[in-house]
Amino acid sequence: MQLASEKIQQADHWQRLVIKVGTSTIVEASGEINYPIINRLSQTLTQLRKDGHEVILVTSGAIGVALQQMKIAKRPTAIPEQQALAAIGQSYLMAIYNQSFAFYQQHVGQVLLTYDVFSNKQMLSNTINAIESMLAQNVIPIINENDVIAVDELEHQHSFGDNDRLAAIVTHETGAEGLIVLSDINALYTANPYVDPMAEPIPLVTRITEELLAGAVGSSQLGTGGMATKLYAADYLMSKNRKMVLINGDNPATILDIVNGQQVGTLFKGE
Numbered sequence: 001m002q003l004a005s006e007k008i009q010q011a012d013h014w015q016r017l018v019i020k021v022g023t024s025t026i027v028e029a030s031g032e033i034n035y036p037i038i039n040r041l042s043q044t045l046t047q048l049r050k051d052g053h054e055v056i057l058v059t060s061g062a063i064g065v066a067l068q069q070m071k072i073a074k075r076p077t078a079i080p081e082q083q084a085l086a087a088i089g090q091s092y093l094m095a096i097y098n099q100s101f102a103f104y105q106q107h108v109g110q111v112l113l114t115y116d117v118f119s120n121k122q123m124l125s126n127t128i129n130a131i132e133s134m135l136a137q138n139v140i141p142i143i144n145e146n147d148v149i150a151v152d153e154l155e156h157q158h159s160f161g162d163n164d165r166l167a168a169i170v171t172h173e174t175g176a177e178g179l180i181v182l183s184d185i186n187a188l189y190t191a192n193p194y195v196d197p198m199a200e201p202i203p204l205v206t207r208i209t210e211e212l213l214a215g216a217v218g219s220s221q222l223g224t225g226g227m228a229t230k231l232y233a234a235d236y237l238m239s240k241n242r243k244m245v246l247i248n249g250d251n252p253a254t255i256l257d258i259v260n261g262q263q264v265g266t267l268f269k270g271e
């Protein structure tokens with residue numbers, strides 16, 4: 001019989017990895033942009049790259065950043081207004097990343113994707129070729145959904161809906177060993193700890209059960225996906241024989257501990 005902690009220790013192969021950072025990490029609950037976190041994330045990812053890992057970043061936060069820029073208190077419900085905010089925020093988000101990574105002399109490249117890309121062989125191959133070329137040149141690709149054009153129509157799905165799903169698909173399609181998700185919470189809990197004070201953290205998940213899904217209700221103030229979409233992302237990845245780790249984004253250097261085999265947050269890994 002193997003102890004859970006022993007299984008967790010085995011999850012140490014992270015040659016190529018995808019990091020996903022949620023809006024809740026990029027933008028504070030007060031609505032302020034969290035510049036220090038973006039800086040520390042840039043430093044950590046540069047360190048990983050220098051240590052020989054191939055790093056791909058999937059970032060949310062375009063709309064959250066734009067709300068702060070435009071001094072709008074609440075995410076609008078009208079789609080064109082959300083599209084406009086995404087356009088405004090995405091360019092500023094990339095400006096922040098460019099400046100942060102430049103400080104560490106790390107080049108980055110922006111990749112904006114829609115759901116269509118993954119159902120069209122040619123577009124998918126073009127995307128993968130560009131990402132491979134960036135990685136070969138030690139550049140970190142920074143991916144977000146192209147929210148300006150990814151609007152679903154009745155008969156056609158253009159959008160992923162959330163970046164947890166996008167990050168999981170990117171992990172699989174780029175052949176990365178796993179995905180590390182940075183959110184505003186230390187781990188997956190038995191229930192939403194903001195609602196249920198008795199909720200317990202879960203260090204290892206080998207299967208997404210109905211019980212786990214029932215306990216994953218609600219999201220942070222600006223996050224769109226919530227915990228449920230993280231569980232669907234983990235389920236997808238485990239079905240592809242890949243792993244996912246969920247950690248708190250408040251200390252991005254934790255990523256280095258994970259690739260060094262330490263147990264932090266929640267590890268999702270099939271048996």
Ligand SMILES: Nc1ncnc2c1ncn2[C@@H]1O[C@H](COP(=O)(O)OP(=O)(O)O)[C@@H](O)[C@H]1O
Pocket residue numbers: 021022023024025060182183184185187188189190191192193194215216217218219220221222223224225226227228
């Ligand atoms: N079982 C659970 N364990 C942990 N967090 C949960 C759970 N159920 C719901 N949540 C909520 O999910 C939030 C994280 O998801 P989300 O707001 O989408 O973050 P992000 O913007 O990082 O993607 C937490 O802040 C918490 O409120």
Ligand SMILES: N[C@@H](CCC(=O)OP(=O)(O)O)C(=O)O
Pocket residue numbers: 021022023024059060061062063064144145147161162163164222223224225226
């Ligand atoms: N593409 C959107 C993020 C959508 C999203 O999934 O947000 P989150 O739940 O914070 O990961 C943006 O950049 O604002």
